[in-house]
Structures are given as C-alpha cells and as structure tokens.
Amino acid sequence: MTVYRNRPDLVAALVQDDRVHRDLYLSEELFALEQAHLFATTWTYIGHASQVPNAGDFVSLDIAGRPLLLVRQADGAVRVLYNRCAHKGTRLVTDESGNTGRFFRCPYHAWTYKLDGAPLAIPLKGGYEGTGLKACESGQGMAAVKHVAVYRDFVFVRLADTGPAFEDYFGEVLGAIDNMVDRSPEGRLAVAGGVLRNIVHCNWKMYLENINDTVHPMSTHESATQAAEALWQGNAADAPKPMAMEQILPFGAGYDFFDKMGGRIFPNGHSVLGVNFSIHSGYAELPDYEAAMRTAHGAERAADILERSPQNSVLYPSLSVKGSPQAIRVIRPLAADRTLVEAWSFRAAGAPDVLLERAMSYNRLVFSPMSVVAHDDVHLFESIQQGLRADGNDWVSLHRNFDPAELAQSTLTTNGTNELLMRNQFRAWARFMALGMEAAA
Amino acid sequence: MTADPCEFVVAEAALLDAGRFDEWLALFAEDGHYWVPLLGAAQADPHSHNSIAYEDRLLLTLRVERLKNPRAHSQHPASHCQHVLQQPVLERDDAAGDTVALRTPFLYVEARGDAQVLLAGTCRHLLARTPTGWAIRQKRVDLLQAGRALPAIQLFI
Numbered sequence: 244m245t246v247y248r249n250r251p252d253l254v255a256a257l258v259q260d261d262r263v264h265r266d267l268y269l270s271e272e273l274f275a276l277e278q279a280h281l282f283a284t285t286w287t288y289i290g291h292a293s294q295v296p297n298a299g300d301f302v303s304l305d306i307a308g309r310p311l312l313l314v315r316q317a318d319g320a321v322r323v324l325y326n327r328c329a330h331k332g333t334r335l336v337t338d339e340s341g342n343t344g345r346f347f348r349c350p351y352h353a354w355t356y357k358l359d360g361a362p363l364a365i366p367l368k369g370g371y372e373g374t375g376l377k378a379c380e381s382g383q384g385m386a387a388v389k390h391v392a393v394y395r396d397f398v399f400v401r402l403a404d405t406g407p408a409f410e411d412y413f414g415e416v417l418g419a420i421d422n423m424v425d426r427s428p429e430g431r432l433a434v435a436g437g438v439l440r441n442i443v444h445c446n447w448k449m450y451l452e453n454i455n456d457t458v459h460p461m462s463t464h465e466s467a468t469q470a471a472e473a474l475w476q477g478n479a480a481d482a483p484k485p486m487a488m489e490q491i492l493p494f495g496a497g498y499d500f501f502d503k504m505g506g507r508i509f510p511n512g513h514s515v516l517g518v519n520f521s522i523h524s525g526y527a528e529l530p531d532y533e534a535a536m537r538t539a540h541g542a543e544r545a546a547d548i549l550e551r552s553p554q555n556s557v558l559y560p561s562l563s564v565k566g567s568p569q570a571i572r573v574i575r576p577l578a579a580d581r582t583l584v585e586a587w588s589f590r591a592a593g594a595p596d597v598l599l600e601r602a603m604s605y606n607r608l609v610f611s612p613m614s615v616v617a618h619d620d621v622h623l624f625e626s627i628q629q630g631l632r633a634d635g636n637d638w639v640s641l642h643r644n645f646d647p648a649e650l651a652q653s654t655l656t657t658n659g660t661n662e663l664l665m666r667n668q669f670r671a672w673a674r675f676m677a678l679g680m681e682a683a684a
Numbered sequence: 685m686t687a688d689p690c691e692f693v694v695a696e697a698a699l700l701d702a703g704r705f706d707e708w709l710a711l712f713a714e715d716g717h718y719w720v721p722l723l724g725a726a727q728a729d730p731h732s733h734n735s736i737a738y739e740d741r742l743l744l745t746l747r748v749e750r751l752k753n754p755r756a757h758s759q760h761p762a763s764h765c766q767h768v769l770q771q772p773v774l775e776r777d778d779a780a781g782d783t784v785a786l787r788t789p790f791l792y793v794e795a796r797g798d799a800q801v802l803l804a805g806t807c808r809h810l811l812a813r814t815p816t817g818w819a820i821r822q823k824r825v826d827l828l829q830a831g832r833a834l835p836a837i838q839l840f841i
Contacts, residue, residue: 436722436732436733436734437722437723437733437734437831438831439722439734439736440831440832440833440834441833441834441835441836442833442834442835443835444835462755463757465753465755466750466753466755466756466757467746467750469750469753469755470745470746470747470749470750470753471746473749474742474745474746474749485742487742487743488742491746583833588734600731603734606734607734607735607736607737607738611735611736611737612736612834612835612836612837613720613736613737613836613837613838615746615747615750617836618756618758618836618838619756619757619758621758621836622757622758622760622836623757
C-alpha cells in the first residue's frame with residue numbers, strides 16, 4: 244500500500260512538536276523512503292581510514308541499500324566507489340575487507356579498473372569498436388561517490404547531490420570527534436580489537452533516540468546494577484574497582500545524576516549528552532598519560548580534552564561517539580524492524596594500552612550480543628516494536644520538558660533528562676525527508 | 685562430580701541446560717574464566733583483540749545473580765538452552781594428570797518465546813584436578829560465526 248510516496252506533506256505531519264507517529268517505526272514504505280532520501284541527503288559515517296592502511300586495501304559495506312567500497316589509493320588518499328562492475332553489475336569484491344592489489348578485476352568477464360574506478364582493460368575490446376559503450380555509463384568505469392568527507396580519518400558520504408555541505412551539516416558537533424582524536428598525544432586513532440555486531444529487531448530510530456534517553460537506566464538496567472552493587476557491597480567507597488565494576492556501577496546513578504549531566508543540541512539532529520559530566524567521568528586517573536597530554540597539547544587544552552567525557556555524542560543519523568572510553572557505535576538500518584549496531588574501539592597513538600583496554604571492556608560489557616546491560620535494552624526495543632501495533636494510540640510521547648520557545652532555537656543547552664535531544668533528531672528527520680522527497684519530485 | 689574429564693564436560697553442559705546456574709558457577713576454579721573470543725578459533729588471546737565475553741568469577745556471578753532478579757526484563761519470558769555435544773576429545777594431559785585440555789564440537793540452541801537462536805562451534809575446556817574433582821580453569825567457546833552480527837545470547841553457550 245502506498246501512502247507516503249510523493250506526499251511530503253503527509254510525512255511532515257508525522258512529526259509534531261512533542262510527539263511522533265508510530266509509522267516512523269513501523270512502516271516499510273517510510274523505511275524505503277528513508278533509504279532513498281534521508282540517507283542520501285544527510286552525511287553517513289562509513290568507516291575509519293585506519294581500516295584501509297595500505298594502497299589497494301578495501302572495505303566493502305552496504306549503506307542505505309547501496310553497495311559501497313572504501314578504497315585506499317596509491318597516492319594515500321581514500322575514495323568511496325560503488326561496488327558494481329560497469330558491465331553487468333557484479334560486485335567487484337565480495338569479501339568484507341582485503342587488498343585488491345593495483346586494480347579491481349571483475350570475476351565474471353575480467354573487466355579491470357584502477358583503484359579510483361577508472362576503466363583499465365576489457366578482453367576482446369575489438370568487439371566494442373563502433374558501439375556506444377565508451378560514451379555511456381558502462382564505459383566510464385566504476386561509479387564514485389562524489390560527496391566524500393574525511394574528518395580526522397573518519398570517512399563520511401553524502402549520496403545525493405542535494406544536501407548541506409559537510410562542515411555546515413555537522414558544525415560544532417565535530418568537536419566530539421576532536422575530543423576523541425585529541426586524546427591521542429599524537430592526534431591519531433586507529434581501529435583496534437575488532438568490531439562487535441548486534442542484530443536488534445527494532446527500528447533504527449528507536450535505538451538512536453535511546454542513546455539520548457537518560458531516564459531508562461534506573462528501571463531498565465535495575466537487574467544488572469543491583470547485581471553489581473550487591474557484589475561490590477562491603478568495599479570501601481574509595482577502594483580501587485576492577486575495570487568492569489568501574490564501568491557497570493555508574494549505570495545505577497540516580498535520576499538526579501542523569502538530569503544534572505546536561506545535554507546540548509545542534510542543528511540537523513546532532514547532540515552531546517553529558518556536557519557537564521557522565522558515567523565515564525569517574526574512571527581512574529592516569530598521571531603519566533595526563534603528563535604526556537600536557538606536553539602534546541599544552542596544559543589548558545589537555546585539561547579541556549580530559550575533563551570532557553560526554554555520555555554520548557550523536558552525529559545524526561549513523562554515529563554515536565564516546566570520547567572516553569574511545570568507542571563508537573555505528574547504526575545501520577536494515578529494515579523497518581531490523582537494525583545492525585556495530586561497536587568499534589580505538590587505539591590512541593601515544594596513549595597507554597589501558598585506554599584501548601577500557602574501550603574494549605566497555606564495548607564487551609555494554610554492547611556485546613552477550614552483554615547483561617544490553618539484554619534489557621534490546622528486549623525493550625523489541626517489545627516497543629511489537630507494542631506499537633496496538634490500537635488506541637498512534638503516537639509516541641516526547642513531551643518531557645517541551646517548551647515552545649525551543650522551536651526557535653537550533654543550538655541549546657538543557658538539563659540531561661529533557662527529551663529535547665530526541666525531538667531534535669525527529670525534527671531533522673522530517674526536514675531531510677522533505678528535502679529529499681521534494682528534490683526527487 | 686565424575687573423575688572422567690569427558691563426562692565432566694557433558695555434565696557441565698547438562699547443568700546449563702537444566703538452568704542450575706549456581707551449581708554450574710561452582711565448577712569454576714577461583715581464577716577460572718569463561719571466554720567467547722570475537723575471532724573464534726583464530727584468536728590468540730583475550731587481550732590483543734576483543735571478545736564477545738571474557739568473564740572471571742566476579743562477572744559470571746553478576747550474570748547468574750541478575751538472572752534471579754524478577755526485574756531482569758529480558759527474561760520475561762525466560763530463555764532456555766540446549767547443548768548438543770559431540771564426544772569430547774582429550775587433547776592434552778600433563779604427566780601428573782593434574783590438568784587436562786578437551787575439545788568438544790557443539791550445537792547450541794537458545795530459545796525464548798517463539799524465537800530460537802542456533803549457534804555452532806567448538807568448546808575448549810582447560811580443567812584442573814582438585815581434591816574434590818575437576819575445576820574449570822578456562823572454558824573457551826569458539827563460535828563458527830563469532831564475528832558476524834548476532835542477536836542477544838542471554839544464557840551460557
């Protein structure tokens with residue numbers, strides 16, 4: 244059934260000032276429109292340049308249903324190409340990652356391409372003399388994604404020609420990437436320790452809004468935090484904690500803690516939660532590392548970097564960053580009711596191993612398919628996906644701390660439990676859906 | 685428990701399938717670990733690469749205690765598991781017979797409500813002889829699809 248296609252007005256009406264319609268989570272048609280429009284006009288994180296260190300290294304992945312390749316060029320740059328042979332459409336590589344050497348070679352008819360996608364050779368090329376091949380798309384080689392931005396080794400793409408420029412789109416929230424990268428005294432990160440991948444049977448927007456939900460930990464994670472507290476009971480308040488306890492116990496911090504951590508919204512759906520402090524602020528101090536940071540950045544900048552440990556910074560719609568521990572979550576929508584969530588950890592060049600250990604430990608404890616923290620989150624997301632099929636209420640509430648004055652402001656700092664950080668995501672959703680749908684009309 | 689380490693491995697899985705987690709936990713040595721490497725059989729150690737789980741007795745206890753809490757929301761309805769083991773193979777046996785290593789290929793089914801998850805892999809047990817029987821120094825679970833996207837796995841493989 245087609246309801247929303249070619250009806251940007253109906254799509255816009257699904258996002259009200261203080262609530263959103265359940266179709267945002269349930270409708271397969273809206274999912275297809277998001278893939279076509281939202282993920283084309285916005286900037287999506289695809290990967291980190293350290294995943295392809297050497298010329299010819301590639302990573303293949305699907306973004307919004309399109310097969311892409313991140314490729315390291317001979318000159319050291321990275322490019323993003325469509326993973327499609329210009330001839331019949333074969334994917335040129337089917338491994339997730341690897342090294343293609345100096346060129347791509349299609350396994351079907353041996354058409355070859357340079358690392359930048361330019362055509363190299365075709366067998367029996369005499370057969371194409373006098374045909375239209377050379378002048379048409381199939382003669383031009385592998386199509387490249389035109390709008391690619393590499394920000395401090397984080398690679399983003401915008402698939403459509405329509406949409407804001409990279410710096411305009413992200414603006415101030417890029418500071419969240421700076422904060423994480425600058426935790427390396429050498430200003431360089433590399434992915435390390437592998438990636439934890441989860442399939443969650445819920446809509447991707449539900450997962451992304453929960454990243455800014457500070458009211459759920461007390462009730463959702465009660466069983467995990469109570470078990471942790473019971474195990475740790477009897478230890479002195481200042482007793483050094485094992486890393487796992489240091490990371491799990493703060494989930495039980497009360498409503499007041501989460502409210503006072505504060506949050507900030509930026510234009511286009513982005514946010515920083517925990518502008519004042521977060522559950523990551525209490526990790527053990529590392530004097531030698533802090534000294535190295537002061538040497539590298541100067542005392543003032545080093546203090547500024549290390550004092551900021553936001554809970555989550557969202558680079559809408561695909562990336563959530565934790566500056567400390569150095570970990571990111573990447574959100575990949577697969578269907579209206581299915582989302583892939585990846586958790587990556589980073590090694591910071593020039594920083595002690597314990598920082599990578601923290602990132603891996605946090606991802607393992609909180610974002611692994613076996614995480615006792617995530618089990619309750621995932622259960623509830625999947626429960627919402629089912630519960631929203633109920634009659635009697637077509638809407639999902641986002642009312643907490645709604646203030647009509649916020650509608651006139653695109654950048655705003657607020658209390659940590661304000662659902663403004665979620666409303667801000669949905670307002671961006673409506674805007675970019677409209678932008679894409681109107682451009683396509 | 686039994687003196688035959690192969691029988692010990694079978695009995696260990698049976699405790700999990702019966703949901704007798706406290707008794708299962710008691711099989712671990714004080715310094716014992718439960719480990720599900722993210723690279724499966726290819727992973728050299730638990731520190732150079734991340735793991736799906738790498739837990740000492742403290743974290744295993746946390747897991748078992750959480751399952752007892754009525755507000756472990758993800759256990760409504762509760763999960764149940766079934767291990768289908770091949771014959772455990774004794775791989776290594778030190779001269780004194782005080783530590784043994786075994787490998788046991790398995791299928792693991794975890795069911796909850798209408799859904800079930802099927803995992804395949806090989807378990808590698810490192811057991812130490814104690815005055816009261818075998819104790820688990822390490823239970824390593826090498827999944828066939830460890831690095832792929834997985835749904836929630838809520839009990840113990």
